[in-house]
Amino acid sequence: MFPFGGLIRKTPCVYILASRGNGTLYVDVTSHLAGRVNLHVQELVPGFTARHHIHSLVYYEMHPTMEAAITREKQLKKWNRLWKIRLIEQASPEWTDLFNREGGEIADLPTDDERRKF
Numbered sequence: 001m002f003p004f005g006g007l008i009r010k011t012p013c014v015y016i017l018a019s020r021g022n023g024t025l026y027v028d029v030t031s032h033l034a035g036r037v038n039l040h041v042q043e044l045v046p047g048f049t050a051r052h053h054i055h056s057l058v059y060y061e062m063h064p065t066m067e068a069a070i071t072r073e074k075q076l077k078k079w080n081r082l083w084k085i086r087l088i089e090q091a092s093p094e095w096t097d098l099f100n101r102e103g104g105e106i107a108d109l110p111t112d113d114e115r116r117k118f
Helices: 033-041 066-078 081-091 112-116
Strands: 013-018 025-030 056-062
Touching (some): 013 066, 033 056
Antiparallel strands (some): 013 056
């Protein structure tokens, strides 16, 4: 889990938010996932996510560099909706919100073994 409070560790990542299961999707990149998702949840990021109430963190990928994360973000943004849905459902078939709003933590994505149970 990645805590929101305390020491901020910058880790480049790409993330996907959803308005609900199989709802409106939003792809972005950040170096502080918990902090950025918290801003979206509170609708402090003006624009698309606030207008469409896109608050659920349904997928993320960590990358070694911000350049790698940005390259992946651009790739995902070009994908059609079905491909993005398949990516999300491979990691989280139930479209679980991976952000704990009370503790400000990000849940780990299921491992391959955990995903096979579904």
